[in-house]
Amino acid sequence: MQDFIQHIINGISLGSIYALIALGYTMVYGILKMINFAHSDVYMVGAFAAYYFARWMGIENNPGISSLITLLLVSMVCCSLLGLVIERLAYRPLRNAPKLNILITAIGVSLFLEYSGQVVFGADPKVFPSVINDFVLFNIGNVELKSFDVTVLVVSIIAMVALQFLIFKTKIGRAMRAVSSNASVASLMGVNPDRIIAFTFVVGSALAGVGSVLVGMKYPKIDPLMGMMIGMKAFVAAVLGGIGNLGGAVLGALIMGLSEEMVVAYLSSTYRDALAFGILIVILIFKPAGLLGKYSVEKV
Amino acid sequence: MIRTVKSPLLAFITLCFLGFILDFGLNAYFQLILLFALVNCLLSMSLNLVNGYTGQFSLGHAGFMAIGAYFSAYANTHWDIIPPSFQAIEYFIYSLGGGLLAAVAGFLVGLPSLRLKGDYLAIVTLGFGEIIRVALLNMDFLGGPRGYSGIPGFGSFLFSFIFASVWLVICFFTIWRVMHSTYGRGFLSVREDEIAAEAMGINTTRMKVRSFVLSSFFAGVAGSLFAHFTNFINPSSFTFLLSVNAVIMVVLGGMGSMTGSIVAAVFLTILPEALRPLQEITGVDLRMVIYSLLLILVMILRPKGLFGDNEITDVWRKYVRRSA
Numbered sequence: 001m002q003d004f005i006q007h008i009i010n011g012i013s014l015g016s017i018y019a020l021i022a023l024g025y026t027m028v029y030g031i032l033k034m035i036n037f038a039h040s041d042v043y044m045v046g047a048f049a050a051y052y053f054a055r056w057m058g059i060e061n062n063p064g065i066s067s068l069i070t071l072l073l074v075s076m077v078c079c080s081l082l083g084l085v086i087e088r089l090a091y092r093p094l095r096n097a098p099k100l101n102i103l104i105t106a107i108g109v110s111l112f113l114e115y116s117g118q119v120v121f122g123a124d125p126k127v128f129p130s131v132i133n134d135f136v137l138f139n140i141g142n143v144e145l146k147s148f149d150v151t152v153l154v155v156s157i158i159a160m161v162a163l164q165f166l167i168f169k170t171k172i173g174r175a176m177r178a179v180s181s182n183a184s185v186a187s188l189m190g191v192n193p194d195r196i197i198a199f200t201f202v203v204g205s206a207l208a209g210v211g212s213v214l215v216g217m218k219y220p221k222i223d224p225l226m227g228m229m230i231g232m233k234a235f236v237a238a239v240l241g242g243i244g245n246l247g248g249a250v251l252g253a254l255i256m257g258l259s260e261e262m263v264v265a266y267l268s269s270t271y272r273d274a275l276a277f278g279i280l281i282v283i284l285i286f287k288p289a290g291l292l293g294k295y296s297v298e299k300v
Numbered sequence: 301m302i303r304t305v306k307s308p309l310l311a312f313i314t315l316c317f318l319g320f321i322l323d324f325g326l327n328a329y330f331q332l333i334l335l336f337a338l339v340n341c342l343l344s345m346s347l348n349l350v351n352g353y354t355g356q357f358s359l360g361h362a363g364f365m366a367i368g369a370y371f372s373a374y375a376n377t378h379w380d381i382i383p384p385s386f387q388a389i390e391y392f393i394y395s396l397g398g399g400l401l402a403a404v405a406g407f408l409v410g411l412p413s414l415r416l417k418g419d420y421l422a423i424v425t426l427g428f429g430e431i432i433r434v435a436l437l438n439m440d441f442l443g444g445p446r447g448y449s450g451i452p453g454f455g456s457f458l459f460s461f462i463f464a465s466v467w468l469v470i471c472f473f474t475i476w477r478v479m480h481s482t483y484g485r486g487f488l489s490v491r492e493d494e495i496a497a498e499a500m501g502i503n504t505t506r507m508k509v510r511s512f513v514l515s516s517f518f519a520g521v522a523g524s525l526f527a528h529f530t531n532f533i534n535p536s537s538f539t540f541l542l543s544v545n546a547v548i549m550v551v552l553g554g555m556g557s558m559t560g561s562i563v564a565a566v567f568l569t570i571l572p573e574a575l576r577p578l579q580e581i582t583g584v585d586l587r588m589v590i591y592s593l594l595l596i597l598v599m600i601l602r603p604k605g606l607f608g609d610n611e612i613t614d615v616w617r618k619y620v621r622r623s624a
Contacts, residue, residue, distance in 0.1 A: 035419045035422075090596055090600070097599075097603055098603070099419070100351075100355070100555075103422060104599050105596055108592045108593075108595035111588060112593060115591075115592060116589050118585065235423065271434065273430065274431045274434040277427030277430055280424065280427050281428070284424055288420070
């Protein structure tokens with residue numbers, strides 16, 4: 001029983017990281033109706049930016065809350081800039097192209113980031129500096145609540161609440177929702193869709209940046225291909241909750257995190273990567289719109 | 301009857317002749333690259349049927365290739381049904397079996413997932429490919445992560461080349477004939493406008509599943525050829541990257557152009573080898589960077605690929621007409 005509760009704590013902590021990345025997928029999908037395959041590689045670049053910045057500033061020597069915030073900001077800024085550049089150079093020229101072409105371009109961008117990452121950063125894994133100290137906050141029996149898990153949870157909740165505020169309470173958030181439901185009508189109402197789409201990429205990439213620092217803190221081994229698998233899982237989480245739906249992405253990510261933790265704990269760790277795809281296939285076959293998604297009828 | 305057999309036979313004889321010349325003209329390194337080029341031709345043609353002609357995006361061809369490769373490897377080392385002097389026939393039968401097994405897998409994958417469209421289909425097929433790979437990692441009788449070594453090959457380049465040519469010709473002309481039949485028009489209509497095709501009474505799901513099954517059959521055959529040529533396979537030979545490579549070949553050659561896929565497959569097999577000196581100068585592996593940049597640039601500058609949906613003969617004809 002105590003093991004079980006410990007696994008649930010780990011699963012929620014993992015799920016909240018997935019949620020941060022899944023939100024980026026779901027936001028871009030909601031507005032552009034495309035899967036941004038490169039999102040997970042933006043996340044990878046964020047992790048490396050934080051790594052190099054931490055080494056440059058010597059942050060590894062004095063871990064603490066302030067260094068966490070610094071690294072989060074650095075990573076967010078780098079990721080947003082990268083997201084902006086990708087949108088401008090690769091996706092905007094294809095705004096009205098067939099969906100297949102956009103998908104292939106997204107895969108191309110993803111591969112480009114991964115392998116340029118290998119060229120620039122080197123292919124060998126690097127150890128992420130310790131951002132804050134890991135200690136047991138309190139324990140009940142054998143169940144331990146560690147400071148890492150609490151930090152991950154708190155930071156992700158802050159980021160998600162901020163996102164919620166941005167989208168539902170601000171003017172630019174209303175513009176984003178307008179572009180999402182109908183871009184051409186929104187442009188008639190005085191919204192510039194290109195700017196809103198660029199802004200969406202900035203926000204989504206910034207969330208990926210937050211996720212990258214949290215992952216680096218919790219699983220301190222980063223390499224240029226680290227985005228591949230976590231991106232797939234976050235994407236599955238977004239689809240599971242209903243892609244384009246913010247609450248759905250968080251719900252899906254929590255389900256993913258918990259089920260992965262359970263599979264590793266009670267079955268075998270070799271199946272952890274197959275699990276995500278298994279869930280995805282089952283969901284797409286029985287409920288293609290996801291748990292919280294709505295069906296849309298395609299009009300001729 | 302004679303007309304339907306004439307051009308495949310001519311193509312086959314030409315290929316055999318080419319193989320005979322190359323047998324003397326090249327060293328072993330180039331010969332191996334050439335054999336891989338043939339495998340890639342087969343793979344990209346089969347993927348072209350799904351991605352190019354039917355307009356469905358599949359990213360799981362590495363999985364089907366793995367099925368074919370593992371079946372062929374297992375069968376060749378464990379079953380002896382034909383006396384050794386007719387070993388070529390045995391290879392043929394096993395590669396056929398690998399293809400059929402992959403086709404069955406393609407049917408099982410395609411039937412539920414082809415109701416999905418575009419991006420989702422890509423992800424689901426990618427997922428199936430990964431699941432096949434993870435399953436192979438966990439199968440101990442197939443070597444698991446250690447891989448499968450000691451797969452018998454053909455011994456000589458000429459035999460390998462001819463064996464691959466047989467399958468290449470079969471694949472090319474099968475797809476060619478299918479695409480020029482009523483079925484082919486069905487595939488094309490699904491690509492052009494699925495809803496309109498549905499309204500015209502075409503069972504789009506059935507069309508998609510059929511193209512998918514045929515395509516996975518040839519991917520399985522390509523896998524078994526790959527197994528024979530390398531004599532060693534392991535699950536990490538069939539990753540996501542292999543599927544992406546096949547997609548790049550189809551996209552570069554032109555989605556819906558058979559000869560385009562062949563040209564692109566040969567080009568993209570030789571390119572990494574040609575880039576090897578560059579790698580030695582710079583000290584880093586730039587191949588995939590160049591690959592992916594190529595993919596992005598082709599998509600932005602020439603969205604339909606090099607040949608579009610023209611065959612190379614059409615391009616030639618147009619060129620001749622323009623210069624005349």
